[in-house]
Amino acid sequence: xxxxxxxxxxxxxxxxxxxxxxxxxxxxxxxxxxxxxxxxxxxxxxxxxxxxxxxxxxxxxxxxxxxxxxxxxxxxxxxxxxxxxxxxxxxxxxxxxxxxxxxxxxxxxxxxxxxxxxxxxxxxxxxxxxxxxxxxxxxxxxxxxxxxxxxxxxxxxxxxxxxxxxxxxxxxxxxxxxxxxxxxxxxxxxxxxxxxxxxxxxxxxxxxxxxxxxxxxxxxxxxxxxxxxxxxxxxxxxxxxxxxxxxxxxxxxxxxxxxxxxxxxxxxxxxxxxxxxxxxxxxxxxxxxxxxxxxxxxxxxxxxxxxxxxxxxxxxxxxxxxxxxxxxxxxxxxxxxxxxxxxxxxxxxxxxxxxxxxxxxxxxxxxxxxxxxxxxxxxxxx
Numbered sequence: 001x002x003x004x005x006x007x008x009x010x011x012x013x014x015x016x017x018x019x020x021x022x023x024x025x026x027x028x029x030x031x032x033x034x035x036x037x038x039x040x041x042x043x044x045x046x047x048x049x050x051x052x053x054x055x056x057x058x059x060x061x062x063x064x065x066x067x068x069x070x071x072x073x074x075x076x077x078x079x080x081x082x083x084x085x086x087x088x089x090x091x092x093x094x095x096x097x098x099x100x101x102x103x104x105x106x107x108x109x110x111x112x113x114x115x116x117x118x119x120x121x122x123x124x125x126x127x128x129x130x131x132x133x134x135x136x137x138x139x140x141x142x143x144x145x146x147x148x149x150x151x152x153x154x155x156x157x158x159x160x161x162x163x164x165x166x167x168x169x170x171x172x173x174x175x176x177x178x179x180x181x182x183x184x185x186x187x188x189x190x191x192x193x194x195x196x197x198x199x200x201x202x203x204x205x206x207x208x209x210x211x212x213x214x215x216x217x218x219x220x221x222x223x224x225x226x227x228x229x230x231x232x233x234x235x236x237x238x239x240x241x242x243x244x245x246x247x248x249x250x251x252x253x254x255x256x257x258x259x260x261x262x263x264x265x266x267x268x269x270x271x272x273x274x275x276x277x278x279x280x281x282x283x284x285x286x287x288x289x290x291x292x293x294x295x296x297x298x299x300x301x302x303x304x305x306x307x308x309x310x311x312x313x314x315x316x317x318x319x320x321x322x323x324x325x326x327x328x329x330x331x332x333x334x335x336x337x338x339x340x341x342x343x344x345x346x347x348x349x350x351x352x353x354x355x356x357x358x359x360x361x362x363x364x365x366x367x368x369x370x371x372x373x374x375x376x377x378x379x380x381x382x
Contacts, residue, residue, distance in 0.1 A: 015045055023054065026251040031058055049078040049097070053104055054251060061254035063262035072255070076104055095122050099180060106181035107255040115212045118180070118189050125195050128175040129165075139174040139200035147171050148328035150202040151217065151225040155288060156183050157238035158230035158310045162343045164204040166321060169341035171334065174201045182256050184208055184284045188216035197221050209291025218302045225303055226324055227292050230310035231380045232285040233354040233366050236277040244273060258284060274358060278365050286369055293377070309378055311351055 022037035035058055041051045052075035059068035079101035086094045098121050105114035127135035150167060154160035168175045178192040186206040196203055197220040207213045217225065239259070247253040248266050261276045296305035306327040313320040318337040325335055358366065367382050375382065 015041055015048065019048070019050055022051075023251055026054060026058075027249075029249060031061070034058070047078040047081060049075045049082055049100065052078060053100070053255070057251055057254045060257055060260075061248065061263050063264055065257075072104065072108060076101065076108070079104065091122065099123060102180055102187075103252070104255070106185040106187060107252075107257075109185065109258070111185055111187070111208075111210070111212075114181070114185070114187055118187055118212075118216075121180075121189050122191050123189055125176045125178070125192055125201075128177070129168075130174065135174050135176075138172060142171065142173040142200035143198075145172065145334075147173050147200065147334075148330060149197060149199050149222060150324070150328060151222060152202060152204045152228060152324075153207050153225050153292075154204060154228040155230055155232075155235055155285060156206060157235050157242060158228055159313060159343075160204055160228050162341070163228060163308075163313060163320070164202060165341040165343070166317075166337070166339065167324065167335075168202045169339040170321065170336045171202070176201055176203055177205060178203050179205050179207060182206070182259065184258055184288060188213045190216045190219070193217060193220045193222065209288065209295055214295060214301070214303050223302065223304060224306065224327065226306050226308055226327065227296070228308045228310070229289060229378060231351070231354070231378075232282055232289070232370060232374075233358070233363070233380075234310075234350075234352065235285050236282045236366065237274070237354045237357050239281055240270070240273050240277045243277075244270075271359070274362055278358075278362050282366055282369055286371075286374070289374055290371075293374075307378070311379065314351060 018037055018041055022034045022041070025037070026034035035055070038051050038055050038058075041048050042055065045051070052071050056068045056071035056075060059065075059071060079097055083094060083097045083101070086097065088094070098117050102114045102117040102121060105111070105117065130138060150171075150173070152160060152164050152167065154163075164175065167173070176196070178196045179186050179188050181187050183206040186208055187210075188205070188207055193216050243253075243260055244266050247256075248260050248263075253260050254262070259281055261273065261280070265273045265276045292305060295301050295303065296307070306324070308320060308323065312323075321335065321337050322332050325332055354366075355363070370380075370382075374380070
């Protein structure tokens, strides 16, 4: 029995090495080489959920939605099967599988099922931009200095990475995420939120405007959130560049078909990619803004929402940061607004580049999707 067990362990270790090799090749853009290894694993272990997930991603990237959905649905079933085989005491292995399942559910728009997994997920906070020891030192120092627990919730491509870095550096705080998933289905992990709520951290998220996310924050004692936005037409233009040059090139990116088009758009004429973003991406940006505005305007909401915009940050960066401090009831002098902080994902930083980049017909279609109240509320003109 011991020899058989050892043999089984050796096989599992070899499969894991093969999978990591394929994943690395996948991330380097060597799709054919990665697929060959994934298919070897699939032949040997047909129920390997990670392999099925990555074969789904490759199929979606190539525009084969039927095959992609078949692989994805089989991956979902096999994630659950694999979890059922893990002894309860092997918590890290179980939680890694649960996190993979939750991410895949979110990419498939199965948000209720993902929420059920999120409630049971035990994942530690992952330090960002600092080694664990330095990260913990920053956090402890920020707690001693009574810094607020800052939630910066943002629309993608709004210079939010830069704002996040400047807040953290200026206040001497740690950085992390408390969610899993990508826009538009970014979901809070309640266990992570509870740990975040102990203080000392600035978190940046793309949390969807859902009851689950609001409840996950408020149940942990988080009573306020900054919602950082940008003109949706500029967002769609910046996203077109970012999804082509970054997101689509990551192994998991193509699973998020709500925001990542297939290769025919990514590798073809940029104008066609813009058409896709106008028709497919922009509606999700508008829904995100509408959803959070409804939460902010609800007199019974337990969460106070402060809106900020890329345009204000561009025009008056120090004032923009001080407004966030005021919202968190912090003295203005506690922050070094000139602290050295990296600009992240800051492609060009222009306000109205979309006016020249979109065709007249694309601008008309984009404008037709934007309610007048959104433009008026946030100072964006047609």
